[in-house]
Amino acid sequence: MSIIPIHFKVPDIQIPDWHSTSQSSKKSNSGAKKEVTYTISTKGNIRSNLAEFSKQVSETLNDNRGWARMGIVFKEVKEGGNFNLVLSQAELMSSFSSGCDADWSCRVGSSVIINDNRWSGATTAWNKAGGDIRNYRHMVINHEVGHWLGHGHLNCSGVNNPAAVMQQQSIDLQGCAFNPWPLDSELWSTTLGIEL
Numbered sequence: 001m002s003i004i005p006i007h008f009k010v011p012d013i014q015i016p017d018w019h020s021t022s023q024s025s026k027k028s029n030s031g032a033k034k035e036v037t038y039t040i041s042t043k044g045n046i047r048s049n050l051a052e053f054s055k056q057v058s059e060t061l062n063d064n065r066g067w068a069r070m071g072i073v074f075k076e077v078k079e080g081g082n083f084n085l086v087l088s089q090a091e092l093m094s095s096f097s098s099g100c101d102a103d104w105s106c107r108v109g110s111s112v113i114i115n116d117n118r119w120s121g122a123t124t125a126w127n128k129a130g131g132d133i134r135n136y137r138h139m140v141i142n143h144e145v146g147h148w149l150g151h152g153h154l155n156c157s158g159v160n161n162p163a164a165v166m167q168q169q170s171i172d173l174q175g176c177a178f179n180p181w182p183l184d185s186e187l188w189s190t191t192l193g194i195e196l
Contacts, residue, residue, distance in 0.1 A: 033073045034192060038112075039081040044089025046116050053087050053119065056134075060141040065181040067145065070194050083110045083148050085141075090117040104170060105140050107147035114140060123170045131169075131178040138180035139169055146182065150190030 038061075040054050054076065060066060061074035068074070086096075093100040096113050100106040105115045122136035131139075142165045154164040156174035163169050163176035164183050188195050 033071050035073050035075055037075050037077045037081040039077060039079060039084045041084060042087050044092040046087055046089060048087060048116055048119050050087065056137055057085055057141055060138045061145065066142055067149065067182060070187050070189065083112055086111055086113045087116055087119065088113050090115050105144050107144050110148065112144045112148050114144065118170065125172050126170060126178060129173050129178045135178065135180045139165060142180060142182060146186070148191065151186065
């Protein structure tokens with residue numbers, strides 16, 4: 001297996017018109033892997049352990065249940081990554097964009113921003129659905145990196161179905177079961193040029 005580094009610009013438009021959750025299942029990707037690099041940084045006063053954050057980010061992004069199923073190898077680098085994963089103090093979230101606030105995590109351009117309060121305690125909706133903190137962390141990493149990959153938000157496909165990772169599970173599961181991993185129908189990326 002060879003790894004091919006890629007260089008690209010994140011597009012401004014993040015949701016392709018043709019995308020639907022009823023797409024056919026993605027078969028495992030074989031052949032050359034695409035390497036995507038990322039940096040990790042912090043903003044403000046962080047209560048969480050940065051080494052543990054970095055470790056879980058790597059585990060999540062390279063887990064064979066996640067985005068890695070598209071043939072991607074995610075690699076942390078010191079500088080110059082394709083995207084920057086930021087662990088931010090909740091009160092500073094709005095400094096990234098008016099679309100970010102102290103309650104949630106968000107993505108702005110090539111910055112994937114994880115709210116330290118959410119990282120530490122998940123959300124009421126997630127906890128009420130029986131989700132644990134480790135799976136919440138998998139979900140929030142996959143969800144926000146999913147935005148960087150080109151995905152928009154999805155809704156619940158049916159009561160008790162697993163939620164799409166791009167559903168806003170932090171806010172409301174809409175009757176779906178919590179799910180930290182992308183569904184087969186989500187295994188595409190406009191940013192990387194990967195189609196179902």
